[in-house]
Amino acid sequence: MPRTEEANQRIREEQRAKILDAAWRAFARKGTATTMAEIATEANVSYGLVYRYFSSKEAIFKALVEQMIQSGALRVQNLLEQPGTPGERLTFLITKILEARRERSDIFLLFQHVMGDEMMSDDLRQRLQERGQAYYDGMKQLIVEAQASGEVVAGDPDQLVVALMAYLDGLSRLAAREPEMLKQHFPEPEIVLRMLKP
């Protein structure tokens, strides 16, 4: 008796998710050097099967990035739409971002792996670039408003955004490389917020 269409559909989705998940782990561990065989092994499927779900290695990465973007971990939009003064919203934003980085450091490690690799297709990097730009713009806008309300120190707002981004990225990296240290001494939000104090 043949499988029903829905059963097939479900199987396909599960398998796809399983592979993607395995790719995630493998990729976070070994970066672009990850082989298809490793992904297949990690997913407990034959390595021919991977190609039924993804046309190429690149396609897997693309899907990973997509997932990363969809996951919202990189989104600021919803964080920006908060009640309160600009300063309060900025504080909230940064606190939330710190939380996310702390909890999902794997995402950011993956993100940085992808960004740091020339091998990644331009198309892919493009999309991430855009995402980063939105990030940047959102933060800048908030800072400008908070400067207007006197809640943030005056001066070139771009410098402040750069400083914030550098801090957050650096923290993600450190968290990935030295998870133990970060578990022990993850800097409290107050510390980075002082950079913005008037």
Add this chain to the structure above:
Amino acid sequence: MPRTEEANQRIREEQRAKILDAAWRAFARKGTATTMAEIATEANVSYGLVYRYFSSKEAIFKALVEQMIQSGALRVQNLLEQPGTPGERLTFLITKILEARRERSDIFLLFQHVMGDEMMSDDLRQRLQERGQAYYDGMKQLIVEAQASGEVVAGDPDQLVVALMAYLDGLSRLAAREPEMLKQHFPEPEIVLRMLKP
């Protein structure tokens, strides 16, 4: 008539430097995925010649790391031995580090590439790890002293060091990825120093 010994000596040194330089650029651009062919091309040298100067790809990386370490860009020791109060010395240290990162962002990008690569030999990573530890320790000591003198905010000094390291590393990364932006908006030392303000 053969070349004089000095001439050969000079050639060897120049070529070695040329190859190392090319490797530097190539490696900073593409990470461990850099091929020997790319290095050779970047150096305007034939494929085989690289092997007259370096016995393997690994050997090139080793030499690069050596150069990195020797360059002093990663050294804090001399920066720690300064006159002045702990707070003044800390300010001086951070200012100097920022300068270095701004001017030689390539070094730090390379450094991060090397650290982030599973393929790097343990021996090599070991050496860099030690260097990083010295960095960390130096900073922490200074912070503790500055806290004692009331020049730096109280609290877990490790958190402050982590915050500083994250900021500096993130800045290097950003500088490498977005040189234009950093040229325009390199954050002034005061910004990061505020993180330490009591």
Add this chain to the structure above:
Amino acid sequence: MPRTEEANQRIREEQRAKILDAAWRAFARKGTATTMAEIATEANVSYGLVYRYFSSKEAIFKALVEQMIQSGALRVQNLLEQPGTPGERLTFLITKILEARRERSDIFLLFQHVMGDEMMSDDLRQRLQERGQAYYDGMKQLIVEAQASGEVVAGDPDQLVVALMAYLDGLSRLAAREPEMLKQHFPEPEIVLRMLKP
């Protein structure tokens, strides 16, 4: 639908045998200078496939040597355990060895290739050395006994063993280099046996 497990098993065994066989021929012909490409071509198999079955060139050689040893062509033990006087047993032994060399001259050519090659791993050569030693010892023991019973000429038994070994090895070599001549004029056992006549 995937192949059945048995089908795969069978394919793997056949392919392995095919490659080993090809390696055998190629190696007997060209010695250690044999390239992987030649082996693959000889086996009618793609370049990369050889590596699915053998992890390296060395591994192929190892398997060949193993096969050689297992084949029994190099074994004397069973030939030594025969009924009859020492002289009769010696005659039997040598006759059998000559037969083997005549029929499987390829094995001995390969053997000599392997032994004569500086590149062969020590491990490998070690095993063959031991095998050769057993050969030598078995023969010597038989000769000593036959000397005691007066069936073999008196004198340094080692000289006689050396003479026998030299003869047998030389014959294998000749058989490999000049198969036609040996087919026409393979020396009868009586000739070499005369070397031992009292």
Add this chain to the structure above:
Amino acid sequence: MPRTEEANQRIREEQRAKILDAAWRAFARKGTATTMAEIATEANVSYGLVYRYFSSKEAIFKALVEQMIQSGALRVQNLLEQPGTPGERLTFLITKILEARRERSDIFLLFQHVMGDEMMSDDLRQRLQERGQAYYDGMKQLIVEAQASGEVVAGDPDQLVVALMAYLDGLSRLAAREPEMLKQHFPEPEIVLRMLKP
């Protein structure tokens, strides 16, 4: 003051001999796998120089073979032109050959290396083949004569020649591989001569 023509000539000859000698040693040690660099090092000359004297690696081997042939070690002609009965001359011949093999086992090792290597040019192998043929023919002729005079056992003379050649070649090989054993137990001429006894 420029060198005289003769001086140059002499230097050239010395260098050539030096290189050839070094090649000899290196080649006997490692077979065809010997590199030009090794030959140059063994000869204490720069590796560019080797090409002033020999146009290629092949040319060196050719010269070595030439030397081997010229050396007389492979010649039977003069040994055949001896006084005495055919049997006496045969005994003399074999005794002399054994002496030569014992003393110059290197030559025969080299010889066998060359013969056993597919890489050797056909031209080269051709010449050695001819030389071997002369060897063979000379021996056969003597044996036929000695059979006629009843000094050698009757039967297919070719079988006897094959047996003799096999023995001699095998002995050379053994001498090269196990010099110590051969030094201790080099079989006396009487042993091989018994193969011919009527």
Add this chain to the structure above:
DNA sequence: AATGAATGAGTCTTCATTCAT
């Protein structure tokens, strides 16, 4: 005549991808 720096074709090995079952 002599040196050794430079070149590039050839060899081993890995791995993304295809395909028969």
Add this chain to the structure above:
DNA sequence: GATGAATGAAGACTCATTCAT
């Protein structure tokens, strides 16, 4: 839908050979 055998294009490394000095 699933498996794993098969392919071949790259990449690291070696070495015979050429060439400037």
